[in-house]
Amino acid sequence: MRPRAPAAIVLAAALACNQGLEPAPVPTSCPAGFVGVCGTVTFRGTEPDSTDGVFIVGYPTFPQSRNDLLAFTPFPPPSSLQRPFTGAQFYTLRIPNGRYEWVVAVWKKTGTFAPNFSNADSLLKEAGFYRDHADTTTHGSGVVVVNSTGTDAIDFVIDFDEMHAISYYFPAPSQP
Amino acid sequence: MKFLGLVGSLIWCQGLAPLAAQEIAVLYGSVRDSSGQPLRAVVSVAGGTQRSAADAQGRYLLRLPPGRQIVRVAHIGFASIIDTVPLAAGDSIARDYTLAAAAVELQPTVVTAAKRSQLLDQAVTSVAVVSDTELARRAVNTVDEAVDKAPGVQFLNGQVNIRGSTGYVQGLGSRVLLLVDGVPANQGDRGGINWDLVPLEEVQRVEVAKGAGSSLYGSSAFGGVVNVITRDIAAGWHARLRASGGAYANPPYEVWRFRDYTGGREGLDVSGSYGTNFVRGSLTAGGWHSDGYREQDRQNHWQAAAKGVWLPRPATRITASGSWASDQYEVPLVWCTRGACDDRGLTYQPFKIATQDTGTFTRSDKGYLTALVERTSSDHLAWQARGSWLRTRFTDLRQGADDFGLANRLGAELRAVSRPTAGRIVTVGAELARSDVRTNIFTGDTSSTDTVVRTHTQAEFAAYGESEQLVGRARITGGARVDYIAVDGGGLSAVVSPRLGGVLTTSRGAWRASLGRGFRAPSLAERFVSTTVPPFRVIPNPNLRPETAWSGELGNATRLASGLHADAAVFWTEAYDLIEPSVNGSAIQFRNVTRARLAGLDVALTAQRLIARLTTSLAYTFLYARALASDSAPGGPLAFRPKHLLTLSADYQWHAASVGGDFRYASRLERVELYPSDDRVAEKVLDLRAGVEQGPLSVRCRLANALNYIYNQVPRTLAPVRTLSVTLTWTY
Numbered sequence: 019m020r021p022r023a024p025a026a027i028v029l030a031a032a033l034a035c036n037q038g039l040e041p042a043p044v045p046t047s048c049p050a051g052f053v054g055v056c057g058t059v060t061f062r063g064t065e066p067d068s069t070d071g072v073f074i075v076g077y078p079t080f081p082q083s084r085n086d087l088l089a090f091t092p093f094p095p096p097s098s099l100q101r102p103f104t105g106a107q108f109y110t111l112r113i114p115n116g117r118y119e120w121v122v123a124v125w126k127k128t129g130t131f132a133p134n135f136s137n138a139d140s141l142l143k144e145a146g147f148y149r150d151h152a153d154t155t156t157h158g159s160g161v162v163v164v165n166s167t168g169t170d171a172i173d174f175v176i177d178f179d180e181m182h183a184i185s186y187y188f189p190a191p192s193q194p
Numbered sequence: 195m196k197f198l199g200l201v202g203s204l205i206w207c208q209g210l211a212p213l214a215a216q217e218i219a220v221l222y223g224s225v226r227d228s229s230g231q232p233l234r235a236v237v238s239v240a241g242g243t244q245r246s247a248a249d250a251q252g253r254y255l256l257r258l259p260p261g262r263q264i265v266r267v268a269h270i271g272f273a274s275i276i277d278t279v280p281l282a283a284g285d286s287i288a289r290d291y292t293l294a295a296a297a298v299e300l301q302p303t304v305v306t307a308a309k310r311s312q313l314l315d316q317a318v319t320s321v322a323v324v325s326d327t328e329l330a331r332r333a334v335n336t337v338d339e340a341v342d343k344a345p346g347v348q349f350l351n352g353q354v355n356i357r358g359s360t361g362y363v364q365g366l367g368s369r370v371l372l373l374v375d376g377v378p379a380n381q382g383d384r385g386g387i388n389w390d391l392v393p394l395e396e397v398q399r400v401e402v403a404k405g406a407g408s409s410l411y412g413s414s415a416f417g418g419v420v421n422v423i424t425r426d427i428a429a430g431w432h433a434r435l436r437a438s439g440g441a442y443a444n445p446p447y448e449v450w451r452f453r454d455y456t457g458g459r460e461g462l463d464v465s466g467s468y469g470t471n472f473v474r475g476s477l478t479a480g481g482w483h484s485d486g487y488r489e490q491d492r493q494n495h496w497q498a499a500a501k502g503v504w505l506p507r508p509a510t511r512i513t514a515s516g517s518w519a520s521d522q523y524e525v526p527l528v529w530c531t532r533g534a535c536d537d538r539g540l541t542y543q544p545f546k547i548a549t550q551d552t553g554t555f556t557r558s559d560k561g562y563l564t565a566l567v568e569r570t571s572s573d574h575l576a577w578q579a580r581g582s583w584l585r586t587r588f589t590d591l592r593q594g595a596d597d598f599g600l601a602n603r604l605g606a607e608l609r610a611v612s613r614p615t616a617g618r619i620v621t622v623g624a625e626l627a628r629s630d631v632r633t634n635i636f637t638g639d640t641s642s643t644d645t646v647v648r649t650h651t652q653a654e655f656a657a658y659g660e661s662e663q664l665v666g667r668a669r670i671t672g673g674a675r676v677d678y679i680a681v682d683g684g685g686l687s688a689v690v691s692p693r694l695g696g697v698l699t700t701s702r703g704a705w706r707a708s709l710g711r712g713f714r715a716p717s718l719a720e721r722f723v724s725t726t727v728p729p730f731r732v733i734p735n736p737n738l739r740p741e742t743a744w745s746g747e748l749g750n751a752t753r754l755a756s757g758l759h760a761d762a763a764v765f766w767t768e769a770y771d772l773i774e775p776s777v778n779g780s781a782i783q784f785r786n787v788t789r790a791r792l793a794g795l796d797v798a799l800t801a802q803r804l805i806a807r808l809t810t811s812l813a814y815t816f817l818y819a820r821a822l823a824s825d826s827a828p829g830g831p832l833a834f835r836p837k838h839l840l841t842l843s844a845d846y847q848w849h850a851a852s853v854g855g856d857f858r859y860a861s862r863l864e865r866v867e868l869y870p871s872d873d874r875v876a877e878k879v880l881d882l883r884a885g886v887e888q889g890p891l892s893v894r895c896r897l898a899n900a901l902n903y904i905y906n907q908v909p910r911t912l913a914p915v916r917t918l919s920v921t922l923t924w925t926y
Contacts, residue, residue, distance in 0.1 A: 038875055038904035041447050042541045044532060054871075071533075092871060093777070094730070100533030110541075112871035130726055 044100075046108050048168025054112040055121060055162055057172035059146070061103045063179030070128040071098025072145060072176060074111050076118040076162070084188045087138070091118075099123075103176070110168070118162045122147040123176045143181040148174045219281035222255040223289040224248070225267055229849050233293060235269035240276070260285070267291045295803065305376070306401040306421040308660065308671070309410045309621055310611045315704040315751050318671050318695025319407070320763050320796060322347065324400040326425070331845065331854065333883055333894035333921045335438060335461065335482070337397055337422060338389040343841050343856055344402050345761075345798040345813035350834055351908045354387065356404050357765055358792050358817045359417020361834040362867075362908050366784075367717045367773065371407065371414040373421040375515065377564050377582045380414050382603035382629035382652075383636055385717030387420075388560050388586065390519050393478050393497050395436055395463045398425040404796070405765060406712025406745035409693035412625065412656050412677045416712040416743055417767075424515065427467045427474035427503055433926040436463040436480075440919030442487040443902050445545050449538050452545045457485030459919065461495075474503040486524070487915045488545045490552065493523035509570040518561035525554040525590070528910035542872075544904065544912045553592070560586040577610040597725065599633035601718075617664030621673070627654040631718050638722035638734045650718050653680045660693070671695040671708075679715050679740070689713045689740055703752025706763075712743040716773055720784040732775075732782045739786050743769040749796075757802040767792040789822040790832055807847045815839040831864040834908065836877070855882040855900075860907075869909040877913070878903055892923045 048056040055076065075090040091113045099109060111121070125145040131137060148160040162172055225235040225248050232252025238245035239258065248254040256265075260283040268274040272293035279287060307317035314321060322344040334340045342349045349355070350362045359369040367385040371378060374392055381388065400422050407415035442457040461482025468475060481496040499517040506512065527548070532541050534548035566580040584603040589596060609623035630651040637648040660673025674692040693710030716738035725732045749763030772788035794817040801810045819835035838861040845854030860877035880901050885894035895918070902916035 038878075039544060039873065039906070040904070041449050042873070044537075044539050044541055094868070097531040098533050100537065131731065 044108065045110055048110065048170045052110065052112070052168040053115065053166060054110060054164060055118070055169045055172045056108070056110045057148070057170065057174070058106050058108050059099065059123060059173070060106045060175050062175055062177040065103045065178050066125075066127070068127045069103070070126040072103060073098055073124045073126065074109055075122060075124060076111065076113050077120040077122070078116055078118055080119045081187070084184065087184065087188075088135070091116075095124075098126075103178070113164055115164050115166055118164065120147060121160065121162050121172055121174075123174070125176075125178070125181055139184050143183050144187070145178065145181045146174050146176040148172050217260060217283040218257050219260050219283060220255065220257055220286035221263070221265065221279055221281065221289060222253070222286065223291065224252040225254065225269070225291045225293060226252050227272065228292060228294055233269045233272065235267050235272075235291070235293065237265060237267050237291075240264040240266055265289075267293065269293055271295060295807070304401050304403075305423070306373070306403045306419055307407075308662070309376070309609065309623070310619070315699075315706075316669060316697050317403075318669075318693075318697055318706050318708040319747060320346070320404040320706075320749055320761070320765075322402040322404070322798075324402070326398050329394065329397060329400075330892070330894070330923070331852065331883065331885065332856075332881075333438075333885065333896040333919060335394065335459075335919065336389055337392065337394060337400060339898075341400055341402060341420060343813075343843065343858065344400075345841065346404055346796045346815045346839070347402055348836065348839055348860060351911055351913075352389065354420065355835070356402065356418035356420075357767070357794060357796070357815065358819045358832070358835040359767075361832060363775070366719050366723070367714070368414060369416040369712075369714055371411050371419045373411075373419060374517075374562065375424055375513075375564065375566070376421060377562070377566075377580060378411070378414070378603075378605060378627070379562060379584055380603075381560075381586050381601060381717075382584060383586065383599050383601035383631035383633065383717065384719040385414060385714075388519070388558075390495060390497065390521070391560055391562065392422050392424060392517055393463060393465075393480060393499050393519075395434060395465050395478050395480070396424045396476075396499050396501075396517075398423050404763075405708065405747050406691075406693075406710045406743055406767070408677075408689075408691035408712045409673050409675050409710050410621075410658055410660060412658075412675055412691070413654065413679070413689075413713060413715040413740070416714040416741065417745075424499075424501065425476070427469045427476050427501065429469040429471065429474070431466075431468050431926070433466045434464070435924045436921060437461070437923075438482070438919055438921040440896075440917055442485065443916035443918075445915075446902055446904065449540060450543060450545050452489045452543075457487055457491075459484040459917070469503075472505050474505075476501045486526070487917065488526055488529075488912050489547050490524040490526045490554070493521060496520045511566075511568045513566045513568070514564070515566075516561065516563040519559070521556070521558045523556055523558070525551075525556050525592075526911075527551045527554055529912060531910070542910070544906070551592075555591040556588060557591070558586070558588045560584075574613050575610065576612075577608070579606075579608050581606045597633075597635040599631055599636060599719075601629065601631040601633075603627060603629045619662045620659070621661075622659040623657070625654075625656045625658070628652070629654075629718060633722075635725050636719045636722040637724050638736055639724050640733060646724075648722075650682055650722055652682075652715070652718055654678070654715070655686075667700070668696055668698045671697075677713070677715075681718075681721065681736070687740070689715075689742070703750050703760075706749045706751070707747070709744065709746040712745050712767075713740045714773075715740045716784070720773055723784070727782065730777070730782045735783050735785060738773060738784060739771055741769065741771045741773050741786065743767050755804070757804050759800045759802075761796075761798045763796045765792075765794060765796065788832075790820065791822055792817065792819045792832070792835070794818055809843075809845045809847075811841075811843045813839075813841040833865045833867045834863060836860040836863055850888055851884070851886045853882075853884045855880060857881075863907075866909050872909055874909075875905050877905055877907065879905075879913075890925045892925075894921045894923070895919070896921070 073095045123145045125143045127141045150160050225233045235248045237254045246254040246256045260281050263279050265277045302314045304321050305311050307321050329340050346357050354370045372387045403419040407419045438461045440459045463480030465478035477500050479498045484493045497519040501515040504512040530543040530546040530548045535546050562584040564582040568578040570576040582605040587600045589598040605627040607625040612620045632649045634647045637646045639646040656677040658675035662671045672694050677689045678686040680686045691711040695708030698705045722734045724734050745767040747763050747765040751761045769790040771786035774788050776785045797814045799812045819832040821829040823829045840859040842857045858879045862876040879899050882897040882900045898917045
């Protein structure tokens with residue numbers, strides 16, 4: 019082996035492998051290799067001043083009680099949708115393969131959760147969800163299936179004037 | 195040829211007449227290296243007693259009996275020359291020799307693996323040594339930057355992993371024990387490691403003992419021990435000045451640009467020492483400023499260290515040392531994702547932070563004091579006693595609420611090393627430690643952390659013993675340590691950590707094998723942390739148990755050829771009750787949850803001057819790290835452990851100049867926590883370096899991450915970008 023060979027090997031190996039992170043533009047359709055759901059959300063209404071963020075999550079099954087409200091995916095939730103919350107915006111939600119009965123946008127008010135989310139009623143509201151066009155049920159019947167690829171066109175409306183607190187779906191237990 | 199003339203005159207005037215009378219011949223000349231520099235070599239007669247040490251100009255003169263003489267010319271660091279010289283009675287012959295540089299195959303000694311000095315190839319576990327030469331050659335600025343390249347070692351955002359021991363838990367609890375001159379220095383509250391506790395200028399070498407070391411060191415030595423050994427103080431006056439400056443590369447894409455200037459880093463360290471045969475002392479002070487390579491990443495660092503040695507009797511040594519460091523630094527937290535800052539239409543901005551994290555800042559102070567008495571009472575017994583005090587304080591300033599912690603760790607140890615009979619070495623000792631923390635975040639309070647301030651304590655009592663017996667060509671080692679731990683004055687919990695090992699020297703190198711137990715007591719932070727990490731509440735768990743492991747390895751160190759060394763080891767660790775953060779509803783709590791297996795292979799090859807002036811090394815670690823659903827059922831991969839870790843190094847020395855580089859590859863992490871769906875890539879980093887030494891001055895340049903490879907090791911935390919640094923050192 020000639021004297022410069024080892025150094026040359028090191029350099030060549032390094033150069034050959036230089037593919038680090040690169041700018042990733044906000045997609046307008048499901049990216050190649052992506053696994054999850056994508057779509058466009060359209061904002062309506064007036065954004066409350068106390069808005070902390072708007073998050074999209076998926077529930078494999080529609081929650082049957084308050085205790086099921088934490089059974090969403092991904093956990094912890096991804097970052098908020100991008101401000102400003104006006105017009106329309108494309109979103110991507112990385113979630114594992116499976117069947118999701120409820121893809122929902124959650125509005126969060128500024129504030130910190132108390133232990134066991136006991137103050138979730140005052141901090142979280144459902145702000146919109148994916149539904150089939152003909153669907154008229156309370157929570158929608160827009161089932162989304164993810165199968166090793168990006169499921170596109172999961173479009174829905176986020177209406178700040180029509181948000182629903184948790185108690186809308188699951189009334190708080192009556193106090194003794 | 196003036197020299198020959200001079201020598202000839204000398205011989206003529208003073209020597210020839212007696213020579214003739216006594217029938218004696220003279221051999222004279224010079225010894226130089228290949229660049230012409232004189233060498234103080236030793237010229238000796240094979241099988242005889244005659245020898246001459248060359249002077250500062252490389253000149254030698256030997257008076258020999260006539261006849262054919264076989265002469266050996268030797269100098270450390272150079273290949274010896276054997277020469278046959280015919281000498282006639284009364285004659286004088288000139289011989290000039292040029293020695294070629296050669297690998298110095300001295301067997302290094304280590305002090306960490308057995309809590310006493312021993313030859314490296316007699317250690318029952320793998321030990322990697324980072325010498326001060328390597329520290330200087332790499333022109334690093336902190337100790338962790340140099341240790342990072344040791345075989346089997348990887349840093350994840352400042353957290354050290356030895357063979358995948360720790361993973362990444364944001365500094366809350368390290369499964370590696372840090373020692374400074376043998377004194378435990380993990381933080382009293384969080385159990386983590388401050389790598390800037392000791393100024394780099396003070397570091398003589400770093401030893402990394404791999405595998406469980408709890409049989410001698412107790413808690414935290416779960417996955418290994420890193421021992422930072424400070425410089426000895428030489429006699430006379432000495433001084434050193436180290437100035438460094440550098441710049442961080444700007445983001446490689448304009449759309450990632452976050453500032454309109456190039457970030458820089460500059461520092462200055464000054465040290466001085468004076469020593470006699472009885473007392474010695476040194477003082478180091480310095481600091482540095484960094485703009486950081488990303489948004490909200492500026493840091494100021496100030497440090498001072500002192501050491502005093504008193505040698506009242508030849509076999510007694512009393513050392514007092516201390517260090518203090520203060521940091522004020524911005525905390526970049528996680529990088530900005532879509533919508534959390536001005537994202538410029540990108541899904542994430544790796545150089546920027548979320549707007550809501552703006553202003554996060556930490557002030558951190560830490561220091562230690564140590565006093566050590568060492569005495570060699572006889573050829574059979576040596577003992578030492580030490581006391582130590584480690585103090586850390588941090589204040590996290592962030593939006594909404596500030597956190598603080600003030601922790602102390604007081605320690606004492608009494609150790610004796612005895613050689614009762616030939617071939618037997620016995621080490622025994624006892625150790626005490628008391629940690630306390632006063633804090634508003636590690637309170638153990640279950641309601642709120644904003645106003646509650648509490649103090650917690652942890653006491654540790656331990657006794658240990660280990661014996662080594664030479665049996666033929668084998669050294670058999672056995673020992674154990676028992677640790678008692680009490681938290682807040684509560685009941686004691688006991689952990690016994692045995693270890694068995696052996697080293698067999700054969701024609702195929704030294705074989706080593708060991709099996710030992712490691713453990714780590716939960717840190718006070720893990721037990722009592724009580725805070726909010728939106729949207730979660732982190733709640734305390736005072737009932738955490740120590741995590742334990744059985745760790746074994748089988749290794750071989752051998753010389754494949756002159757200058758070519760190989761060291762290989764297979765290792766296996768069965769871990770129980772690993773403490774991990776566990777999410778339950780809106781709460782995060784540290785729990786003893788994980789049963790895990792870490793197994794793999796370490797290989798290190800070092801070639802010194804097989805090719806003239808070139809030193810190369812290769813280190814590779816294969817790691818199989820799996821969480822287990824039960825003892826027999828495999829689970830998923832452990833988070834933050836790369837399967838492949840490869841380091842290639844090459845250094846070329848030409849006269850006073852040198853160039854070199856390291857290439858590090860760590861495979862893409864199979865599993866990460868918090869943001870598992872984020873993009874992540876393998877680590878492929880090339881560091882280049884060059885240096886020149888001329889007398890007391892040296893200039894070294896380092897281009898870290900030369901290709902400006904953009905990557906992250908832990909979620910949403912950008913790893914360092916290309917950084918150019920120039921270090922000027924003056925030594926007196």
